[in-house]
Amino acid sequence: MLNGTAASDGVGIGKVLIIKELSLDYTPKEISDTDAESERFKKAVDLFCKNTMEQAENLRKSTGDKEAEILEGHIQIIKDPYLCGEIEKLIDEGQCAEAALEHMCDMFIAMFSAADDELTKQRAADVRDIKSGILSILLGVQEVKISEAPKETVIVAKELTPSMTAGINKENIVGIITETGGKTSHSAILARALEIPAVLSVDGVVSKLYDGQEVIVDGTEGVVIDSPDKNQIEEYTQKRNEYLVEKRELENYRGRKTVSASGEEYELFCNIGKPDDAVKAVECDGEGVGLFRTEFLFMDRSQIPTEDEQFEAYKKAALILKGKSLIIRTLDIGGDKDLPYLGLAKEENPFMGFRAIRYCLKNRDLFKTQLRAILRASAYGDVKIMFPLITTLDELRTGKELVEEVKSELRENNVGFNEDIQVGVMMETSSAAVIADLLAKEADFFSIGTNDLTGYTMACDRGNSDVSYLYSALQPSVLRLIKYIIECGVKNGISVGMCGEAAANSMMIPLLISFGLTEFSVSAPSVLKVRKTISTWTKSEADKVAQKVMSMSSEKEIEDYLKTVI
Amino acid sequence: MVSKQLTITNAQGFHMRPASVFATAMGKYSCDVTIKFNGSDYNAKSLLNIIAACIKCGSEVEVVCNGADENEALAEAAQLIESGLGE
Numbered sequence: 001m002l003n004g005t006a007a008s009d010g011v012g013i014g015k016v017l018i019i020k021e022l023s024l025d026y027t028p029k030e031i032s033d034t035d036a037e038s039e040r041f042k043k044a045v046d047l048f049c050k051n052t053m054e055q056a057e058n059l060r061k062s063t064g065d066k067e068a069e070i071l072e073g074h075i076q077i078i079k080d081p082y083l084c085g086e087i088e089k090l091i092d093e094g095q096c097a098e099a100a101l102e103h104m105c106d107m108f109i110a111m112f113s114a115a116d117d118e119l120t121k122q123r124a125a126d127v128r129d130i131k132s133g134i135l136s137i138l139l140g141v142q143e144v145k146i147s148e149a150p151k152e153t154v155i156v157a158k159e160l161t162p163s164m165t166a167g168i169n170k171e172n173i174v175g176i177i178t179e180t181g182g183k184t185s186h187s188a189i190l191a192r193a194l195e196i197p198a199v200l201s202v203d204g205v206v207s208k209l210y211d212g213q214e215v216i217v218d219g220t221e222g223v224v225i226d227s228p229d230k231n232q233i234e235e236y237t238q239k240r241n242e243y244l245v246e247k248r249e250l251e252n253y254r255g256r257k258t259v260s261a262s263g264e265e266y267e268l269f270c271n272i273g274k275p276d277d278a279v280k281a282v283e284c285d286g287e288g289v290g291l292f293r294t295e296f297l298f299m300d301r302s303q304i305p306t307e308d309e310q311f312e313a314y315k316k317a318a319l320i321l322k323g324k325s326l327i328i329r330t331l332d333i334g335g336d337k338d339l340p341y342l343g344l345a346k347e348e349n350p351f352m353g354f355r356a357i358r359y360c361l362k363n364r365d366l367f368k369t370q371l372r373a374i375l376r377a378s379a380y381g382d383v384k385i386m387f388p389l390i391t392t393l394d395e396l397r398t399g400k401e402l403v404e405e406v407k408s409e410l411r412e413n414n415v416g417f418n419e420d421i422q423v424g425v426m427m428e429t430s431s432a433a434v435i436a437d438l439l440a441k442e443a444d445f446f447s448i449g450t451n452d453l454t455g456y457t458m459a460c461d462r463g464n465s466d467v468s469y470l471y472s473a474l475q476p477s478v479l480r481l482i483k484y485i486i487e488c489g490v491k492n493g494i495s496v497g498m499c500g501e502a503a504a505n506s507m508m509i510p511l512l513i514s515f516g517l518t519e520f521s522v523s524a525p526s527v528l529k530v531r532k533t534i535s536t537w538t539k540s541e542a543d544k545v546a547q548k549v550m551s552m553s554s555e556k557e558i559e560d561y562l563k564t565v566i
Numbered sequence: 567m568v569s570k571q572l573t574i575t576n577a578q579g580f581h582m583r584p585a586s587v588f589a590t591a592m593g594k595y596s597c598d599v600t601i602k603f604n605g606s607d608y609n610a611k612s613l614l615n616i617i618a619a620c621i622k623c624g625s626e627v628e629v630v631c632n633g634a635d636e637n638e639a640l641a642e643a644a645q646l647i648e649s650g651l652g653e
Contacts (some may be wrong), residue, residue: 076586081593111618119581120620127614276575297577300584301624309575312650480584 004202005182006222008191009430010247011240012175014152015235016213018206021158024135026101027442041087041097044137049075052133055166062170063193070190071166074130083108086280098138105131122156122404129161149173154215156350158206159185160198170194175217177205177224191219250528254285258520258531262538267519268531269325271499275316278326280524285531288325290447290521291499294370295337302341304366310373318381325382325522327497328374328449329426330367330399332356332388351455356389361398371406378418385423386447391431393438399423402443426499428452433481436488446489447521450500454478471501474562475555479511484549485514497521506533507562513537514546533566568640569602569630572647580621582613584651589613591642597633599643610643 031037052074060068077083083104090100105127112124135141146155146167155177157164163184165187176198181187191198197219209215216225216236220243225232258268269290270281281289297305297313318326333339334355347353360367376529377383387399400423410417411431425432425439428449432439440446450473457460457478472478482498489496497519502508512520513534522530545565552558576584592611594600599610601619610629616650621627629647632641 073582073586076590076613080589080613082609083614108614108618115620117620117622118578119578120617123582123617276577300622303624305624306575312575313577350653 002199002202002208002224002226002333004177004199004222004224005188005204006219007181007188007200008176008194008196008198008219008411010195010197010219010243012154012217013228013236013240014154014174014215014217016156016209016215017146017149017153018209018211019146019157019164020206021175022132022136024132024139024141024142026096026098026135026139026217029096031091031094031096034094037097038088038091040138041091041101042258044134045078045084046096047137048078048130048134059166062168062420063072063165063190067098067165067193069192074126074133077126078130078134098135098411101134101138112364123163125159126200128159137530146173146306154217156205156209160200161191165190165194165514165559166194168194170196173221175199177202177209177215177217179203179205184356215331227243234279244370250532253531253535256531258287258534260534260537260539260542262540264513264539266513266534267495267497267526268323268534269327269497269498269499269519269521270524270527271521272317272524275313275320276476277524278317281290281527282320282324284524284527286527288327288523289317289321290325290327290519291386292326292328294331295333298333298339299337304341304369307369307373307376310370311376312385314374314377315380318377318383321381323381326497327383327384327386327424327445328377329386330357330370330374331360333358351461357387357395360417361402364402367458368406371401371403372410375406375410375417375421376415378421379416382478383418383421384445385421386426386445387423388449389429389452390425390439391428391429393435393442396425396439396442424494426457426486430457430481433457433485436485437491440488440492440494443494445495445497446485447497447499447519448482448485448517450478450482450498450502453481453500457481472555472559473500473505473508474558476550476553476558479550479558482512482514486512486517494520504530506566507531510537510542510545510562511549512563513539513542567630567632567633568636569628570640570644571626572644573649574623574625574627575650576623577623579623580586580616580619580651582591582617585613585616587651588643589616590648591646593638595631595635595639595642597631597636597639599639600630600632602628602630 052071056068056071086104087100107129109124112120115121146164149172151172152174153172156171156177158179160178163359173196176191176196178187180198187200197217199217199219199222216228235482258266267287269288270286271291272278272289273293273296297310335351374385390396403423422444424445425443426449427446428539454473458470460467461472462468486496495518498519503520520530549558574580589611601608601610603619603621608619629643
């Protein structure tokens with residue numbers, strides 16, 4: 001058994017096809033007719049561009065625009081005037097086209113590989129792909145035709161290049177194994193787009209497997225089983241079928257409303273961290289965004305982002321969502337999220353300290369800049385504002401006053417925004433939960449953040465293995481708070497959502513239905529699964545379960561019971 | 567020779583697409599266009615050189631144009647960077 005990175009879900013069982021690296025060896029020679037050599041190089045580049053263009057078209061049909069753009073990028077790279085100019089110069093000096101190309105490409109490969117960011121490192125793979133593509137044209141070497149692979153083939157390669165991927169026929173290729181690449185590499189993205197199970201970063205796999213060998217690829221667990229025995233094949237065939245059945249079943253929930261078995265309708269949103277994630281939310285059939293964490297805008301940089309930068313990011317997400325709900329959480333720094341340029345002092349107890357709304361209310365310029373950017377974006381969609389870490393009613397009031405201040409400034413300057421923008425509270429401290437009745441009268445909505453609510457209520461750090469056993473949203477104390485928050489919201493006619501991990505937990509869902517939650521916000525890949533789970537419960541069945549659970553006195557008892565009903 | 571200090575605002579920094587947009591636009595001009603960043607000079611007409619510079623969001627760069635149409639080139643460079651390079 002070989003281990004690697006689980007990069008694309010599912011199980012594939014088939015026969016190995018090793019994609020050997022082509023032998024692109026050549027003997028460098030002195031060139032006397034440099035014009036002819038230069039012409040030979042240009043012709044190879046033209047042919048490369050033509051082939052790549054065709055591959056991009058194929059890829060566009062099989063996986064979509066985004067993947068095709070990777071290949072189109074190759075054309076832009078080889079047409080780079082600096083790269084071409086330097087290669088021409090080397091040819092003029094008497095080097096052969098192969099050597100000139102290799103020299104320049106290797107220089108950029110080395111430069112990109114040494115970079116400290118993942119995106120630049122990935123460009124090295126692009127340049128390598130271009131180099132071997134043009135070298136094989138210059139040397140007249142045939143590339144392996146993946147498009148002609150027989151049914152039930154598992155591709156094994158050092159690296160899955162975009163040009164290889166373009167030749168993949170989804171009907172015939174059942175799995176992909178490579179020696180390099182992480183979860184976010186091109187190989188992984190392409191494998192997921194093609195919906196082919198893939199395990200990447202398997203050490204030395206090209207030399208460990210052989211052509212025609214039977215192999216199992218478990219892309220969900222990141223495991224490769226070479227020459228499996230009968231039992232393993234049986235086990236994994238079953239696993240594969242279960243995966244496919246579940247996937248097909250979940251697809252039935254795409255495009256449908258989120259409704260319980262007794263007809264109550266719910267909102268099913270996604271949590272996102274970047275404007276681009278909104279695309280994923282829409283692709284996964286999310287009905288909006290219940291939590292847009294804005295910290296990304298502030299991280300990995302040396303100064304606070306400007307109002308315009310923030311505005312563009314919020315506007316982008318709002319436009320992608322086309323009028324669907326977008327709840328933007330104001331800056332939640334401090335605690336475990338530090339921003340060096342803010343110069344926050346080291347604290348003894350950062351989670352009890354100067355963070356989130358507390359920091360923002362003390363640094364009003366920064367806070368008002370963000371509020372202004374959010375308000376301006378509210379002209380482009382259904383944008384809502386949410387304050388994190390509220391513990392007192394005063395904090396909510398002050399926050400709302402600042403929103404009003406910013407509104408009147410915008411009005412004076414004739415800048416458009418939504419006058420009726422909703423301002424809500426992220427319910428994630430025990431204090432907020434206990435005064436939910438007071439907050440519900442002045443907030444436009446609640447969203448329960450179960451991760452912090454559980455941590456604060458249980459006074460427990462889930463990262464500490466000595467106490468993490470206490471960390472569970474199914475603890476009676478946490479459940480009582482959740483129930484009380486939802487009841488207070490319902491009583492005051494405001495919507496109550498949940499954006500913590502618990503919202504996607506199938507044990508939690510009947511309880512939330514019974515308590516009266518109106519909105520679930522989950523990670524994009526969980527949307528269809530949560531919609532399905534909600535559809536299996538009637539309100540009265542959920543009520544029965546909740547009643548029983550709320551009469552229980554320990555987390556273990558609750559969990560054991562819930563496992564029997566889901 | 568003319569130059570201007572500019573801040574990169576793209577969330578992903580100066581990557582493939584923005585670099586390509588920028589290099590293509592600068593290629594139209596006859597003057598030399600250089601990006602000064604972190605103490606090094608990068609040929610701004612070359613997508614590969616720009617990518618190699620690893621310029622992240624929020625970074626300050628200096629764009630230097632030198633040649634006949636330097637003013638036009640600098641104006642377009644500033645406009646492109648300030649507008650987020652088509653992202």
